[in-house]
Amino acid sequence: MAAAGAQEQAGAKSPDLVVMKFGGTSVAGAEEIKRAAGRIVAAREQGTSVVAVLSARGSTTDELVEMAREVAERPDPREMDMLLSTGERISCALCAMAIVELGHKAISLTGSQAGIVTDSSHTKARIIDVRADRIRDALGQDSIVLVAGFQGVSTDSRDVTTLGRGGSDTTAVALAAALGGEVCEIYTDVRGVYSADPRIVPEARKLPVVSYEEMLEMAASGAKVLQLRSVEYARNHGVQIHCRSSSEDGPGTLVVSEQETLERPLVTAVTHSTDEARVTLTGVRDEPGVAGRILRALADANVNVDMIIQNEPVSTDGGADLSFTIESNDLPAALDALKKIQVSDGVETDEHTGKVSIVGAGMRSHPGVAAKVFETLGGQGINIEMISTSPIKISCVIAADRVSDAVKALHQAFELGEGAIRKEEPAGDEHRPTVAG
Numbered sequence: 001m002a003a004a005g006a007q008e009q010a011g012a013k014s015p016d017l018v019v020m021k022f023g024g025t026s027v028a029g030a031e032e033i034k035r036a037a038g039r040i041v042a043a044r045e046q047g048t049s050v051v052a053v054l055s056a057r058g059s060t061t062d063e064l065v066e067m068a069r070e071v072a073e074r075p076d077p078r079e080m081d082m083l084l085s086t087g088e089r090i091s092c093a094l095c096a097m098a099i100v101e102l103g104h105k106a107i108s109l110t111g112s113q114a115g116i117v118t119d120s121s122h123t124k125a126r127i128i129d130v131r132a133d134r135i136r137d138a139l140g141q142d143s144i145v146l147v148a149g150f151q152g153v154s155t156d157s158r159d160v161t162t163l164g165r166g167g168s169d170t171t172a173v174a175l176a177a178a179l180g181g182e183v184c185e186i187y188t189d190v191r192g193v194y195s196a197d198p199r200i201v202p203e204a205r206k207l208p209v210v211s212y213e214e215m216l217e218m219a220a221s222g223a224k225v226l227q228l229r230s231v232e233y234a235r236n237h238g239v240q241i242h243c244r245s246s247s248e249d250g251p252g253t254l255v256v257s258e259q260e261t262l263e264r265p266l267v268t269a270v271t272h273s274t275d276e277a278r279v280t281l282t283g284v285r286d287e288p289g290v291a292g293r294i295l296r297a298l299a300d301a302n303v304n305v306d307m308i309i310q311n312e313p314v315s316t317d318g319g320a321d322l323s324f325t326i327e328s329n330d331l332p333a334a335l336d337a338l339k340k341i342q343v344s345d346g347v348e349t350d351e352h353t354g355k356v357s358i359v360g361a362g363m364r365s366h367p368g369v370a371a372k373v374f375e376t377l378g379g380q381g382i383n384i385e386m387i388s389t390s391p392i393k394i395s396c397v398i399a400a401d402r403v404s405d406a407v408k409a410l411h412q413a414f415e416l417g418e419g420a421i422r423k424e425e426p427a428g429d430e431h432r433p434t435v436a437g
Helices: 004-010 030-045 060-071 077-084 086-101 133-140 167-179 212-220 228-237 290-300 328-341 361-365 369-379 400-413
Strands: 017-022 049-054 106-109 116-118 127-130 144-148 151-154 160-162 183-188 209-211 240-245 253-256 269-284 308-311 320-327 346-359 386-390 393-399
Touching: 017 030, 017 167, 030 049, 030 086, 030 144, 049 086, 049 133, 049 167, 060 077, 060 086, 077 086, 077 160, 086 106, 086 144, 106 133, 127 167, 133 144, 133 167, 151 167, 167 183, 167 228, 209 212, 212 228, 212 253, 212 269, 212 346, 228 240, 269 290, 269 328, 269 400, 290 320, 290 328, 320 328, 328 346, 346 369, 346 400, 369 393, 369 400, 393 400
Parallel strands: 017 049, 017 183, 049 144, 106 144, 116 151, 183 240, 209 253
Antiparallel strands: 116 127, 151 160, 240 253, 269 320, 269 346, 308 320, 346 393, 386 393
């Protein structure tokens, strides 16, 4: 996370500053870039200082990844960061041109020029400081500042680094924290955060407000609206996030502290992921410290482990089985790391693994939620392979081809749709203050 110095520099929150982030679909073509420029200018003309963070256009990042794989089976991580960072720079330069055409001053900055300082973990770097003096200087000269998202510069090697998928969200929140912004507006191709993916559940409900804790669990469980680290950053620095549509006006979803939320639903949302892989180590030596060695090897390879299950050996001379889930893209790195430590008889993998989760602050005080989840999935003939829980989340690993069925069944079982009558929802919630666009 960011160094304490960035927060100290920010000082008191500034209502006269807004940080706006536009995702890839919001800047996909010339018309979308012009629309984003219009929104940015409209905010500036209201007397607000504006910093905008832009993602790469449309499918640019995917196209760059494909280019790399055309020349290298496993591209060098440092050079991948050099390559991938170009997409956001293109978006920022084009949007700055569009803003100048509208009669306003604008300057585009790379992540390093904007003072985004990270660790040295290429392709998955973490922000450790924000040195935003150049941004402050530009704002003081009445310029709109556009910052290339998803990237920074390593404090050790001074190499270009990238922050992983969705990293522009984290860039935007980090800048809001460093500059003292009260809110970070995230503009996407959806109207906010929903009770489930509307592509799977058309009757999914847009949530007016979500707590940081719920959003953290949702992001960790597969919700694609916000990157997990951006929510962590916002919670740690007291920055409200407002997820909004880039194509229409109106309030979206506010992500705020739990003390600011009036709604305490039993279940807030159903989330899912099909980007999971399960790894099982068979015949793991039954001795103290082995699990630590396994997890340390994965951590050193920058592989994040989600669920973990270990079975005790059935005999004194037998080995245990240890299973865990990771992101599918991390599977090659995980297998390489495990080969080096050789603590098991064999390694089995399953790349056709999915995960479905329910998240809700009200689960803390309501018994029987887990039973209802398992009964619902069982009623659909869906086998649960692994289970993970927290006070406000229940996650189940299932076959990838049954994820959509599971999401629909759980959403219906907990009555989360638009037409549901929800006693926990306070009257007059439409008067909750929202952020002007």
